[in-house]
Each structure stands twice: as structure tokens, then as C-alpha cells.
Amino acid sequence: MQLTFKPYTLNLKHQFTLAQSSRSTTPVVLTKIEYENYVGYGEASMPPYLGESHETVIKFLSKVNLKQFKDPFQLSDILEYVDKIAPKNTAAKAAVDIALHDLLGKIMNKAWYQIWGFAREKAPLTTYTIGIDSEEVIRQKVKEAEPYKIIKVKLGRDNDKEIIKIIRSVTDKPIAVDVNQGWKDWQKALDMIYWLEEQNTLFVEQPMPKEMIDDMALLTDESPLPTFADEAVQGIDDVLKTRGVYSGINIKLMKCGGMRNAREMLSIARALNMQVMLGCMTETSCAVSAAAQLAPAVDFADLDGNLLITNDPFAGVQVINGKALALKQAGIGVELKDNEFWDGSNK
Amino acid sequence: MQLTFKPYTLNLKHQFTLAQSSRSTTPVVLTKIEYENYVGYGEASMPPYLGESHETVIKFLSKVNLKQFKDPFQLSDILEYVDKIAPKNTAAKAAVDIALHDLLGKIMNKAWYQIWGFAREKAPLTTYTIGIDSEEVIRQKVKEAEPYKIIKVKLGRDNDKEIIKIIRSVTDKPIAVDVNQGWKDWQKALDMIYWLEEQNTLFVEQPMPKEMIDDMALLTDESPLPTFADEAVQGIDDVLKTRGVYSGINIKLMKCGGMRNAREMLSIARALNMQVMLGCMTETSCAVSAAAQLAPAVDFADLDGNLLITNDPFAGVQVINGKALALKQAGIGVELKDNEFWDGSNK
Numbered sequence: 079m080q081l082t083f084k085p086y087t088l089n090l091k092h093q094f095t096l097a098q099s100s101r102s103t104t105p106v107v108l109t110k111i112e113y114e115n116y117v118g119y120g121e122a123s124m125p126p127y128l129g130e131s132h133e134t135v136i137k138f139l140s141k142v143n144l145k146q147f148k149d150p151f152q153l154s155d156i157l158e159y160v161d162k163i164a165p166k167n168t169a170a171k172a173a174v175d176i177a178l179h180d181l182l183g184k185i186m187n188k189a190w191y192q193i194w195g196f197a198r199e200k201a202p203l204t205t206y207t208i209g210i211d212s213e214e215v216i217r218q219k220v221k222e223a224e225p226y227k228i229i230k231v232k233l234g235r236d237n238d239k240e241i242i243k244i245i246r247s248v249t250d251k252p253i254a255v256d257v258n259q260g261w262k263d264w265q266k267a268l269d270m271i272y273w274l275e276e277q278n279t280l281f282v283e284q285p286m287p288k289e290m291i292d293d294m295a296l297l298t299d300e301s302p303l304p305t306f307a308d309e310a311v312q313g314i315d316d317v318l319k320t321r322g323v324y325s326g327i328n329i330k331l332m333k334c335g336g337m338r339n340a341r342e343m344l345s346i347a348r349a350l351n352m353q354v355m356l357g358c359m360t361e362t363s364c365a366v367s368a369a370a371q372l373a374p375a376v377d378f379a380d381l382d383g384n385l386l387i388t389n390d391p392f393a394g395v396q397v398i399n400g401k402a403l404a405l406k407q408a409g410i411g412v413e414l415k416d417n418e419f420w421d422g423s424n425k
Numbered sequence: 426m427q428l429t430f431k432p433y434t435l436n437l438k439h440q441f442t443l444a445q446s447s448r449s450t451t452p453v454v455l456t457k458i459e460y461e462n463y464v465g466y467g468e469a470s471m472p473p474y475l476g477e478s479h480e481t482v483i484k485f486l487s488k489v490n491l492k493q494f495k496d497p498f499q500l501s502d503i504l505e506y507v508d509k510i511a512p513k514n515t516a517a518k519a520a521v522d523i524a525l526h527d528l529l530g531k532i533m534n535k536a537w538y539q540i541w542g543f544a545r546e547k548a549p550l551t552t553y554t555i556g557i558d559s560e561e562v563i564r565q566k567v568k569e570a571e572p573y574k575i576i577k578v579k580l581g582r583d584n585d586k587e588i589i590k591i592i593r594s595v596t597d598k599p600i601a602v603d604v605n606q607g608w609k610d611w612q613k614a615l616d617m618i619y620w621l622e623e624q625n626t627l628f629v630e631q632p633m634p635k636e637m638i639d640d641m642a643l644l645t646d647e648s649p650l651p652t653f654a655d656e657a658v659q660g661i662d663d664v665l666k667t668r669g670v671y672s673g674i675n676i677k678l679m680k681c682g683g684m685r686n687a688r689e690m691l692s693i694a695r696a697l698n699m700q701v702m703l704g705c706m707t708e709t710s711c712a713v714s715a716a717a718q719l720a721p722a723v724d725f726a727d728l729d730g731n732l733l734i735t736n737d738p739f740a741g742v743q744v745i746n747g748k749a750l751a752l753k754q755a756g757i758g759v760e761l762k763d764n765e766f767w768d769g770s771n772k
Contacts, residue, residue, distance in 0.1 A: 151535065153542030154722070186533040186540070188498065193533070193540060195500025195685065318696055338542065345692035349665055375501070 079144040079181075081174065083109045084420060085132045088123075088360055088387040092219065094209050101126065104360040107135040107170070108391070110420065111177040113150050118181025119392070119412055120368070122173035123332050123361035123383070130169045138163065138170035150181055157338055168313065168335045175336025176368045176410065183409030190371035191404055194341065201373035204402040205230035205254045205380045213244050220248045227400035228252050228280065230380055234260015238270060242277055254378065256283040259309055264293040268300050275302045281355070281378065283328060284308040295323045306355055306378075314339050317346045326353025326377065331369050332361070337410075340372055358383035367394030367412045370404040391419045426491040426528075428521065430456045431767060432479045435470075435707055435734040439566065441556050448473065451707040454482040454517070455738070457767065458524040460497050465528025466739070466759055467715075469520035470679050470708035470730070477516045485510065485517035497528055504685055515660065515682045522683025523715045523757060530756030537718035538751055541688065548720035551749040552577035552601045552727045560591050567595045574747035575599050575627065577727055581607015585617060589624055601725065603630040606656055611640040615647050622649045628702070628725065630675060631655040642670045653702055653725075661686050664693045673700030673724065678716050679708070684757075687719055705730035714741030714759045717751040738766045 088104040109120035124130040141163050147156050160174050183190050191198050206226035208219045210233075223229055229249065231241060234257040245253065255274055261267040267285050274282065281304045286294050288310035298305045304325035311320050311327045313334040320327055327347050329340050340356075347354045355378035358366050363384040373379045381402035384390050394412035395402050405411035414420065435451040456467035471477040488510050494503050507521050530537050538545050553573035555566045557580075570576055576596065578588060581604040592600065602621055608614040614632050621629065628651045633641050635657035645652045651672035658667050658674045660681040667674055674694050676687050687703075694701045702725035705713050710731040720726045728749035731737050741759035742749050752758035761767065 151539040151542065152544045155544050155547075157542075182542075186535055188533055192498040195498065195504075195529075197499045197502050200502075314696060342692050342696070345689050346696040349661060349689070349693040349696070 079147055079150055080112045081109060081139065081142055081144045081177070083107050083136070083139045083173065085136060086391070088362065089389050090360060091386055091388055092209065092211070092215065094360065094386070104387070105132045106361060107132065107139065107173055108362070108364065109139065109173040109177045111144065111174075111181050113181055116181050116184045118177040118179070118184065118409060119364050119414075120173040120175065120177030120180065121362055121365040122169035123359040123365055124169050125359050128169070128332070130167065134167065135170040135173065138167045139173065142174055150178060150185070153178060153182065153338065157336070161335065169332040172331045172334075172336040172365070175338055176331065176365060179337045179368065180409035180412070187408050189404055189406060189408055189411050190337065191374055194371065194375070196372075196374035198374060198403055198406070199401075201370065201401045201403055202377060202379050203227045203400040204382060204397065205378070206382045206385065207232065207256070207380065208245070210235060210241065216241065216244050217248055220245055225397055225400065226382070228254055230254040230256055233257050239273065242274070246277060250278065253277060253279045254281055254283070254380070255279055256308070257285045259284050259287040261285050262287065262290075264290070264297040267297050271301050271303055279303060281306055283355075284310065291323055298324055304353055306353070308357065314342050314346065317343050317350065321350045321352065324352070326355060328355045328357045328380070329372070329376075330357040330359065331365055332359050337368055337371065340369070344372060344375055353377045355380060360386050362387070362390045363392040363394035364410070364412050366402070367392070367404055368410040370395045370402050371410060373402060373404070391415055426494055426497055427459045428456060428486065428489055428491045428524070429459075430454050430483070430486045430520070432483060433738070435709065436736050437707060438733055438735055439556065439558070439562065441707065441733070451734070452479045453708060454479065454486065454520060455709070455711065456486065456520040456524045458491065458521075458528050460528055463528050463531045465524040465526070465531065465756060466711050466761075467520040467522065467524030467527065468709055468712040469516035470706040470712055471516050472706050475516070475679070477514065481514065482517040482520065485514045486520065489521060497525060497532070500525060500529065500685065504683070508682065516679040519678045519681075519683040519712070522685055523678065523712060526684045526715065527756035527759070534755050536751055536753060536755055536758050537684065538721055541718065541722070543719075543721035545721060545750055545753070546748075548717065548748045548750055549724060549726050550574045550747040551729060551744065552725070553729045553732065554579065554603070554727065555592070557582060557588065563588065563591050564595055567592055572744055572747065573729070575601055577601040577603060580604050586620065589621070593624060597625065600624060600626045601628055601630070601727070602626055603655070604632045606631055606634040608632050609634065609637070611637070611644045614644055618644075618648050618650055626650060628653055630702075631657065638670055645671055651700055653700070655704065661689050661693065664690050664697065668697045668699065671699070673702060675702045675704045675727070676719070676723075677704040677706065678712055679706050684715055684718065687716070691719060691722055700724045702727060707733050709734070709737045710739040710741035711757070711759050713749070714739070714751055715757040717742045717749050718757060720749060720751070738762055
């Protein structure tokens with residue numbers, strides 16, 4: 079098995095504003111694993127606030143020696159080896175994991191939603207994210223969101239109600255809210271959630287700082303809407319800690335290290351009677367298509383990362399009737415739009 | 426997809442004596458699912474104390490209509506449908522689950538240990554079970570156990586030390602102990618476990634009645650050996666309850682409803698930092714080979730069910746250097762020894 083990789087920079091359709099940051103590009107590293115006549119593709123996406131970068135991912139991937147493994151089906155051993163190369167580096171690890179899954183699925187000639195036994199069409203409606211922005215831009219984004227049935231709104235600053243009112247002035251679609259730890263007072267958060275419920279909101283993601291565990295547990299207990307842990311849950315080891323604190327978890331491949339861990343987290347969350355949503359970073363159709371394999375088994379999908387960029391080198395996951403559906407192709411179901419892309423200059 | 430089934434009766438090499446019962450046969454129902462040019466095999470094994478029988482399994486399987494499903498890869502939906510036909514009936518459900526897994530693995534041309542990403546050779550040494558019996562028969566059974574590196578002993582009556590001493594008079598192999606809820610006093614149980622530890626015992630399975638949860642938690646807390654829940658854990662929903670009460674769980678396909686649930690229970694137990702052992706009933710190489718697919722991921726394997734019978738219609742799992750290893754063939758890795766068996770008279 080041979081691993082190669084290619085740094086790349088995604089251009090965002092819109093300046094992307096969260097509670098604490100703003101940017102117009104996202105660095106990614108695309109990966110390729112070749113074995114016999116098969117090629118698997120993967121991706122690491124590194125929004126800067128998560129601590130990985132082109133530099134750290136390249137450094138990590140340079141240490142990955144897959145030539146020592148004769149059999150890609152010994153996935154557990156391979157990923158254990160990769161995991162032990164260095165702590166954290168979850169996006170870099172996901173880039174290996176995704177490419178391996180793509181490869182294995184192609185060898186078995188099945189998509190991973192099939193290998194996992196899920197019915198592709200059962201994927202929930204995907205949300206489409208609207209960042210914090212000016213009234214004019216918000217209105218514009220809501221129009222762009224026409225194909226999507228649920229609008230996800232980034233809140234957590236001092237103009238939350240204002241933003242919702244702008245959105246409600248142009249659409250009555252259900253809303254999902256991502257606060258990115260922006261609310262610091264659980265009583266005020268609860269008041270806001272009651273107000274949001276009246277505005278046809280489906281759930282609230284990471285309403286409070288992840289460290290405010292007791293307050294968050296109180297909020298979830300009183301909340302009329304389900305709450306989801308995002309910043310508070312990274313990988314497998316974090317799921318149990320969110321029990322009793324949140325209603326559910328947001329699984330993202332870049333946080334948890336890839337598809338294998340994501341599938342495990344789904345099992346664990348279900349055993350704990352928790353809801354599951356599936357999220358992504360701004361990333362190409364490669365990583366989003368990988369995440370989409372798990373979509374039929376989750377309650378909410380937030381798989382719009384590829385829709386927010388202008389230079390996606392892959393074709394894959396498609397939005398059909400508001401659902402982000404994996405292609406029916408083997409592996410993670412992606413193709414390079416331009417076969418010369420991989421050999422071309424680093425954009 | 427077409428499901429057919431065949432009731433069959435296994436003849437045991439030795440009268441099988443547990444703390445509460447004794448018998449010389451085990452009823453099973455073998456299943457076959459045909460789809461296009463593929464055939465998958467499965468099995469329900471019904472030790473009488475678990476409540477299922479030829480009659481109940483036949484009744485259940487007669488209600489299973491797989492013809493309504495066009496795609497065997499929609500495993501989650503199919504098994505959800507099967508599960509909802511009636512509560513319990515876990516052996517009957519396992520018979521469908523195993524045959525479906527065999528079928529799917531054959532279509533993908535991979536064994537399930539490969540599809541799950543496990544390295545076949547990582548399976549732990551399997552135990553070989555010796556029931557409660559006369560001194561002469563125990564000595565004889567220990568001799569028969571020559572190929573196996575760990576002896577599993579059924580305890581839980583008033584002659585526990587006597588039995589261990591007989592075994593220790595003929596072999597110094599490590600011992601695993603299954604008490605089948607036989608000990609009622611946790612202090613006495615703890616004394617016995619300390620004594621067993623000195624006799625080179627690896628673990629103690631279901632030492633106390635499953636209802637004695639608080640006493641069992643105390644025992645596990647004090648025990649120098651890991652304790653495993655068997656009767657106390659049936660399916661997915663029971664794993665969480667055993668946390669803090671036992672060190673680990675014994676997963677058996679016939680208790681949990683099959684390979685899919687078993688795989689889930691492994692994930693859940695690991696998330697709870699619990700150990701996992703894999704057990705079986707007296708059953709043919711079909712169900713044991715299905716269980717063996719998961720063996721590389723567990724701490725202890727007790728996969729001797731096919732070794733305890735005289736009329737196994739299948740060839741499959743093999744004991745090599747003390748490990749019960751799945752064959753390298755696709756699906757669950759089994760073949761009928763006699764192709765006419767299925768059409769022959771019901772033995």
C-alpha cells in the first residue's frame with residue numbers, strides 16, 4: 079500500500095463567521111492510497127481554530143508508512159498504528175482512515191452505507207449553514223439555500239434574535255441553531271431556547287462553553303429542544319462524558335479521526351439513548367461523501383461543507399430532495415472531476 | 426431472498442451438566458437464505474433452559490418473509506423487521522442474522538473478520554469446557570482437551586474445590602471458571618476467587634445470581650480476577666447495566682440475536698472500559714464460525730460448542746495452536762460436509 083498526499087486550499091463562497099472567528103479559505107490535505115489496481119481517496123480539513131494546519135498534517139502523513147502492511151483489510155491494526163504515531167492530529171488521521179475505507183469499499187465493490195447495512199435513502203434532511211453576517215448577506219444566503227429544507231444558523235453573539243428575525247422575514251423553513259459555546263448563562267440560554275422553539279427551531283448545538291458541564295446538564299434537562307454536543311465531544315472517549323449533559327452528539331470525521339471511529343461513536347451514543355447528528359467542516363466532496371455513508375443512521379445531518387466552497391476537485395455526495403445522499407458507487411462514492419488534478423500544481 | 430430452515434438435533438459427546446440441569450442433546454434449527462446465485466447459512470441453537478425450542482423457532486421463522494426485501498444490503502431494515510415480529514426469540518433471530526451475514530460476506534467475497542477490519546490471527550486462545558461430572562469422566566475430558574490451552578470448568582455446586590483439585594491433578598493449564606449463578610454469598614465467593622487465583626485461574630463467569638446486583642458489584646470490586654456477566658447480559662440494552670457490576674460481558678450470538686448485535690455490544694463494552702469474552706452454546710460449526718469472526722477483537726474466547734457434538738453437518742472454524750480461527754473463506758466461512766444434508770431426512 080502506498081500513501082500519497084496533496085495540500086490544497088479551499089475557497090469559501092462566503093466569508094465564514096463564527097462566534098469567535100472569520101475567514102475566507104480552509105486548508106485541506108487530500109490523500110490517496112494505492113493498492114494493487116485500486117485507489118482510495120481521503121481528506122483532512124483544517125479549520126484554523128482546531129489546531130491543525132497544512133504543516134502539521136504534512137508532518138504527520140510523512141510519518142505514515144503503509145508499505146509495512148500487506149493487507150488493507152487489517153484495518154483495525156493499521157488505524158491503531160496510525161493513531162499511535164502521535165496524539166491528536168485527528169484530521170490527518172481521518173485522511174488516512176477515509177482513503178482506506180474508500181479503497182476497501184472499492185475492493186468489496188460496495189459503498190460503505192451498504193457494508194454497514196444502511197438504506198441510503200433513509201438519510202435525514204441536511205441542514206445548510208448560514209454564518210453570522212450582515213442583513214443583506216443573510217437574506218442572500220437564505221435565497222441560495224433554496225434546495226435545502228433546514229437552515230442552520232450560527233448564533234452566540236449579542237444579535238441572536240435579530241438574526242433569526244431576518245431569516246424569518248424571508249423563510250419559514252425549520253431552523254437549527256449552532257451557538258458554538260456562545261451563551262454563558264444557562265437561564266438566559268433557556269429563555270432563548272424557548273423563544274427559538276416558537277420560531278420553529280429543531281435543535282440547539284453546543285449552546286454553552288464545553289467546560290460548563292453542570293450548567294449545561296441543567297439546560298438540557300429543562301430545554302424543550304434537544305441539545306447537541308459539538309466542541310464538547312471529539313472522539314470515542316468523549317461520548318460517555320456527554321451522557322446526561324446533552325441530548326445528543328455531533329459526530330464529525332475530522333474531530334474523531336475518521337469513519338471507523340464515527341461508526342463506533344454512533345453505536346455508543348445509541349447505547350446511551352442519545353441522539354446523533356453528523357457534521358462536517360468546510361471540506362471537499364471527498365470527506366463529505368465519506369460522512370454521508372453514515373447519514374442513514376443518524377437523526378440530523380449537517381453535510382453542507384462541500385456546498386460552501388467554489389473549488390471542489392471531487393464529485394460525490396448530492397443533495398436530492400433536501401437530503402445529502404452518497405452516490406451509489408463503491409467505497410465513499412467519489413470521483414476526481416479532473417484526472418490531472420492530482421498531478422497538477424498545488425493550488 | 427428466500428429463507429428456508431431445517432430442524433436438527435445435536436448429539437453431545439458427553440452428558441452436559443450445569444449447576445441446574447443436565448442433558449445429552451441440543452435442538453437446533455439450521456437456516457439458509459438464497460439470493461441470486463448466493464447461499465448463506467445460519468443457525469439457532471436452543472439449550473432448553475433458555476426458553477426456545479424447535480417449536481418456537483419454527484413458529485418464528487415461519488413468520489419471516491424476506492421476499493419483501495429486494496436488497497440484502499439493507500441489513501439494518503431487514504433485521505429491524507425480523508426483530509419486531511415478536512419479542513425475545515433471540516436464537517431464531519440469530520439464525521436469520523447469521524445467514525444474512527454469510528450471504529452478504531459471500532457477495533462481497535470477504536470474511537466478516539475482514540469486513541470488520543480484524544486480523545484473524547489475533548483471536549485469543551479458546552477455552553474448552555468441562556461440565557460437572559464424576560472424577561473419572563473429568564480426568565477423561567481433560568485428556569480430550571489436549572489441543573486446548575485453557576480449560577473452562579463449570580462450578581457452582583458444593584464440590585467446587587474438589588473438581589479443581591481433580592483437574593489440577595492432571596493438568597497445570599490455566600483455568601477459566603463458569604459458576605452459572607451458583608454462588609449466593611459474595612464473601613464466600615470472594616474467598617473462593619482468591620483460592621482459584623492461586624490455582625492459575627484467568628476469570629470467573631457469572632459467579633452469583635444475576636439479580637444480586639449490589640453483592641455482585643462488591644464482589645467485582647474486591648475480586649483479584651476479572652468477573653464476566655453471562656446470564657446477566659443478553660442483548661445490546663443490557664451492556665450498560667453491567668457497568669460497575671462486572672469486569673466484562675460474555676457475548677453470545679444466541680442471546681443477543683446475532684452478529685450485528687454482537688458487534689454493537691463489543692463497541693459499547695469497549696466504550697465502557699469493559700472486557701469482552703465471546704461464548705457459544707452447543708451448536709454446529711455454523712454458529713461457532715459466525716462467532717469466530719468477532720474473536721480477534723475480544724479478550725477471551727469460549728468457542729468450543731462444535732467440539733462438544735458428534736454430528737456436525739458443517740465444516741468451518743478450526744482450532745489451531747489453541748485458537749478457534751475462522752476459515753479464510755467469504756461470509757462466515759462454512760461449508761456443508763454433505764451437500765445432500767439439507768434435503769435429507771430430519772435427524
